[in-house]
Amino acid sequence: MATNSSKVAARHTPSPPDPSVPGQARYYSFSQGVACSFPDLPLDGFYVGVSTQEYRTADLCGAYLDVHGPRGDVRALIADRCPGCAPGQLDLSTDAFEQIAEQSDGVAQIGYSVVRDPDPAPELVYEVKPDSSAQWLAILVSGTGNPIQRVAIRPSTGGRWQELNRRMDNFWTISGAGPGPFSARVVDVYGHQVEVSGISLEPGQRHTGARLYSVELVPTPATVAAPTAAAPVPTTALAEQIPGRVAGCRP
Structure with a gap:
């Protein structure tokens, strides 16, 4: 899966999410054997683990988060579960954390949002x-x-x-x-x-050579830069960002 999930952020610089969508991030030394079972993930990719309550039955595996921190932005693949995290706390791979904060900080205050139809659309x-x-x-x-x-x-x-x-x-x-x-x-x-x-x-x-969706850009006037990715979906909790996902309920 290395071609599908390593560093989508390299093709997109996310806009900062709504600052009213707070969270907290820390980092961990990423290794193979993630909870989502994705194989062959490059060790220097951008990945995130979410709390067990938000992970549920692997519901969020394969989605992406745009994370905005004091140093910058990163787009990270949800590939893992963080047993020690509470909802709103994220466990970022070290390479992802270094995009949004100094590693010496240990913990960073962030804003984050689930990305709908991230660009480029990966291969299934x-x-x-x-x-x-x-x-x-x-x-x-x-x-x-x-x-x-x-x-x-x-x-x-x-x-x-x-x-x-x-x-x-x-x-x-x-x-x-x-x-x-x-x-x-x-x-x-x-x-x-x-x-x-x-x-x-x-x-x-x-x-498969197939893609689950296509990203279509809307034409804009020449004086306005065309968007390069679908807009993130800001809200207060991951469970509220996904259609059909209400806290405590299965889709």
Whole structure:
């Protein structure tokens, strides 16, 4: 997934979020084995872990946050869970933290917001878990840009769509799906969806060439610079920034 999630911020300098959206950030030494199970993340990428209460059942995995601190801005991929964080507290990878504050500060007061349709739109990637079979199938979906709400599969020859269940490790699972091959439908919280065909039980990661959404720029007068990314969605808590996510409720 390195091509999809390492440093999207390199293509965009986020605008400072509404200063009335406060938070707190600290940093940690990033390593492989993140809660969202994303593989092969570059160690110098920009990543963030959120509180267990906001992480829930991997609900926010794959989304991006724009974080504004005393030193500058960064766009970071939600890839991890921070068990010691309260809602509103973020655990940034060291490289991400250094974009918004001095490392010697240890903790920084920030503003942050979830980004809808981050630009550039990443390529959708899926991974079939090695122990998958006709009796039990597990799929990891990455390169989504936005939080994912639903994943469903059906035989490639057609038939009824079957919804998968998401686990804490961000794998989507189903029992008794059959031998395949399958088509999968991935839907994000904003209603964007894409279908991927030819999914087999063979384990491993596969790039689809598909994108969940497209970023369209609105023409502007020559005297005004055209935007380079979708605007962030400022609010007071992560749970209130995502459609269908109200504190204590599942989408």
